[in-house]
Amino acid sequence: MNKLLAASALAVTLLGTCSGVAMASSAATAQISSSTADRIVNTAESYIGKVKYVYGVRDPQRLIFDCSAFTQFVFAQNGIKLPWGSNAQAQYGKPVTSKANLQKGDLVMFSVSTPGHINHVGIYIGGGKMVHNHPGRGVEITDINSGFWQSRFIVGRHF
Template sequence: MKKWKRYFTAFLCFCMVFVFLSPASAKTNKEETAYIDVSVATLWTEPNIARDIDSPSLSNPVDMWKWTKSMTYEEKLWLVGNLETQALYGMKVTILEKQGDWAKVVVHGQPTPRHPLGYPGWVPIRQLTKGNAFAKFQSKPFAQVTSPTAWLYKDPKGNHKFMEISFNTRLPVIQSTKNAVKVMTPSDGAKWLKKEDVQIFRTEADIPAPTGEDLVNTAKQFLGLPYLWAGTSGFGFDCSGFTHTIYKAHGITIPRDSSVQAQFGTPVPESELQPGDLLFFAYNNGKGKIHHVGMYIGNGKMIHSPNTSTTVRIDDYRAPGYGEEFAGARRYIHK
């Protein structure tokens, strides 16, 4: 892991230099932080560009299934280039600016050279909360959702549903019983999760270091889940959102985008691939810009979230359409 830490330290330094040299860095305001107050907040490239069909993703609460299942292929394809990323319930963000009912934020924990604090994009202000009470619980152990999605309940017996939340959501633990975990939410007080849907950790550092097989098994939970551009949740992933989230759930933070994921970690010769390694694909027969990432699972196959017309699936990484664009592999874990 020491070698990986050196790579990541270099990456963070690159991020800081990149932003320092950017003209936008001249605009400095008093730092204002907030927390995501919906199950999944979708970040847009600009404010006020969403369509009527996107309404379920803009409200508070959101209805992610209604949104993703209501769109045709063409309507989903329109999202490409109009969305940035997503942030999960309880994630911390820094607000950079506000414009009407929208805020430009950066999502902490999603590394990118575009900003040293995290991934930038626009969200409706209604999906944010100051979370002053919630902030006081951040030093407590957290419950991390391990099911693809899970319900928060108003009661410990799970009779009254409150909100469906995503895989990898982390909420501070107040109390743990035999079958349920009481957690704090960003703005709605204490709620309950079924114990079978979560794991509890004191800190992120306490998450056990995964094997490649652990990563692959986690990824396989999402087989058949439809692709969503910019997706980072159990309601839909894009290719790099998928790999970023699987690693994050195992306590390893890697860059958010495939082009940057391909620059860090340890280069791996194709003859030495192991499960959990990330495979990259580029235009111009693998020589151009990186445009896709998948996770090697063994026997010449990868699991990935390919594009708007497909779902999370397993393919031969050297099959036509992929093989000619193979651009190398990286390893973010060490035996």
């Protein structure tokens, strides 16, 4: 009888744990509303000309960030927690493999050095453009369908 009670207690514990994981997973991939996407984009754009890029730095008081610290900062201001690091951020949300399917507020990941390796992230603002923190220029809006960025898109992440 004690073994049956212990097994039942274990099953309930495991069921509760699994349910918590499922809820956390679905919460992490919950879709953001268009108003939240607009707020994310507006927040990011409000930092144009105000943020300095330094690789490996996350200093919100002095507005010094690398690309992923900037996206983390912007999303946090809009109630969405993201980890630091473009590779880590690439694990959140739902993947968007085609630039044609990107939506405003999506994260966009790029390879800027090692082909196929994610090492830059920005925020899609619509119309084939992203806002991102760029080395040497700070926060700017860039066309992702021409020039340097055109062939470097890896994946988007939709929330």
